[in-house]
Amino acid sequence: MQYDYGRCEGARAIPDTFYPIEKLRDFTHIGVVKTYAKDSNVILPGGKDYMLVYVLSGRISLNLMTEDGRERVIYFSGENGILGRLYKMENENDTYAVAIEDSKVCLFFEEHLRIIFRQDEDMIFEVLRNCLSKVSYYMRQTIERDFYNPTIRILRLLHGLYLTNGISVGDSYEIRMDLSLQFISEITGAHYVTVSKVLKYLKEQKIIEKKKDKIIIHDLEKLKELTHEKHIYKYIY
Structure with missing residues (x-):
C-alpha cells in the first residue's frame, strides 16, 4: 500500500519512513545491493558494521525486543527510507529489522558514506534530517503520553x-x-x-x-x- 509520506509532515501520525532521501539512489553503485524475501531478517540483533540500510523497494519493519521477550514495532521504512546505526549503541542487541514485503536494499558501510559525503556534502544534511525527523516524532510521542x-x-x-x-x-x-x-x-x-x-x-x-x-x-x-x-x-x- 502506498502512503503519502510528504503530506502534512508536521502532523505525522504513524512512525513510517519519516524523511525519504531520493538522492541517495545516485550512490547505490558505491554500496552493497541485496534483496530480501518477505519475512526475511534484514538486520539481526547486534548486526554487522554497516551504518545505513537504504530501502530501494519494498518495506522494512524495525523492531525492539524487551528483556522479558516482548516485541514492539519501532517504525517502518518504505521506498527511499533509511535504517541503521551510525554509531554503536548499548541497546542495539535488542533491535532487529524484518522485510514485511519482498524488498531490495542497499547497505552502506562507513567507508561508503565517507565517499558519498565527500562527493555530495548536502547528503550529510539529508541524512541528518532523516535522523532528526525520527527524534522529533518520538519527542512528540513522549509528550503525548505525559499530557494525554x-x-x-x-x-x-x-x-x-x-x-x-x-x-x-x-x-x-x-x-x-x-x-x-x-x-x-x-x-x-x-x-x-x-x-x-x-x-x-x-x-x-x-x-x-x-x-x-x-x-x-x-x-x-x-x-x-x-x-x-x-x-x-x-x-x-
Whole structure:
C-alpha cells in the first residue's frame, strides 16, 4: 500500500519512513545491493558494521525486543527510507529489522558514506534530517503520553491519520490503511482493550467505522471535538 509520506509532515501520525532521501539512489553503485524475501531478517540483533540500510523497494519493519521477550514495532521504512546505526549503541542487541514485503536494499558501510559525503556534502544534511525527523516524532510521542490519557491519545491518532492520509469520499473521509488494534495499541501506548472500547464507542456514535483495510470517518467535526474532551472516558467505560 502506498502512503503519502510528504503530506502534512508536521502532523505525522504513524512512525513510517519519516524523511525519504531520493538522492541517495545516485550512490547505490558505491554500496552493497541485496534483496530480501518477505519475512526475511534484514538486520539481526547486534548486526554487522554497516551504518545505513537504504530501502530501494519494498518495506522494512524495525523492531525492539524487551528483556522479558516482548516485541514492539519501532517504525517502518518504505521506498527511499533509511535504517541503521551510525554509531554503536548499548541497546542495539535488542533491535532487529524484518522485510514485511519482498524488498531490495542497499547497505552502506562507513567507508561508503565517507565517499558519498565527500562527493555530495548536502547528503550529510539529508541524512541528518532523516535522523532528526525520527527524534522529533518520538519527542512528540513522549509528550503525548505525559499530557494525554490513553483514550485521548487514540482519538488524536485517528485525527492525525485523517490529516496525513484522509481521502474525501462523498460525505465521509477514508484512511486506507490496514491498522490492527494491536498496532494502534503499540503506537499510542494504550491497552488493547482500551483501543477496542474506544473504536466500539465511535462506531456506536456514528463517528468512525473501522474495517479491515480502512477507517471511515463519518463525523470529522465530532472526532476533532473529542480530541479536546478531557472526560470522554466517562462515556466509554
